[in-house]
Amino acid sequence: MTSTIHRRHLLLAGAAAALAAPARLHAQERFPSRTIEVVTHAGVGGGTDITARMMMVQAPAEFGQEFTVVNRTAGSGAQALQYLASKPADGHTIILVTQTHLLTQLRNANLPQFGDLIPVARATADPQLVLVRRDSPFRTAADLIEAGKTRSLRFGGTHVGGVDHVTIFAFGRAAGLQRPTLVPFRGGGEIVINLVGGNIDTAVVNPGEAEAQLRAGELRPLMSLADTRIAAFGELPTAKELGINATGYTLRGFCVLKGTPEDRVARLEQGLIRAMSGPIYKTYLENTGQAPDSVAGREAWGAQLAGFNNDGREALTALGLLRG
DSSP states (O other), X not given: OHHHHHHHHHHHHHHHHHHHHHHHHHHTOOSOOSOEEEEXXXXXXXXXXXXXXXXXXXXXXXXXXXXXXXEOOTTTTHHHHXXXXXXXSSSSEEEEEEHHHHHHHHHOTTSOOGGGEEEEEEEEEEEOEEEEETTOSOOSHHHHHHHHTTSXXXXXXXXXXXXXXXXXXXXXXXXXXXXXXXXXXXXXXXXXXXXXXXXXXXXXXXXXXXXXXXXXXXXXXXXXXXXXXXXGGTTOOBTGGGTOOOOOEEEEEEEEETTOOHHHHHHHHHHHHHHTTSHHHHHHHHHTTOOTTOOEEHHHHHHHHHHHXXXXXXXXXXXXXXXX
């Protein structure tokens, strides 16, 4: 009888081990085991699409698998977020996130929210400059701030409720300005032209967008919105140095869906950073006038996203652009 019970226990233990085996095999599955999809809200040839493709030049060698871009362009990032949410949280689908995605999330509670994403690695962090035209009465940053406390300055930016609008609002609040007036344009080129022409008081612009005008002396930078001084503008103070707790960047970076196993997140972080630390991606940053120290890991990337998410919520609420 005892022998029969012992054999029965062995059989049960064997069956349990057999049932557990697939789970263990899944946990130990080599990652990645198939093509990795990179989802972007940009159309083919757009700036964010190109960033993804430049990263992908060296990524296959790092991961031993192919990468493919999935363009989901509708809804200012909404369709891209929905596509990500339709996929397993297994690390084989990553999304290239910009600040636009965060603003879209804030406006639409039905989409995956910021808390539903895990930041993995930053791809670009292009700092912004506060610029004025050559003959502006604002000779220094202090002149601009003083004037902005007595009247609403006309800032050039992109569309109402967009990334520029949030940055301008946050800067104005931190500097103690009267609420700035956004004069919207279709892009950086139009902003620069209208600033040179005197149609606006100032603008927040990436250096690459105004490179020709800065070289020609048609525009003057008063301060940067970077965390530290920009090498190409070594004498230019940051807003933080002037006592204004505000930053401004054009950001792009990679995230995965919440629930992705930690070991896969770490593998993606390490591999993406290596892929973007090679000569091809560095040359891309240089040729497009973007910050050479753009690439960063998930800690810095996540902190930046969280900061902009908070700024975006506050700005959209104060501007009456966020329901609820």
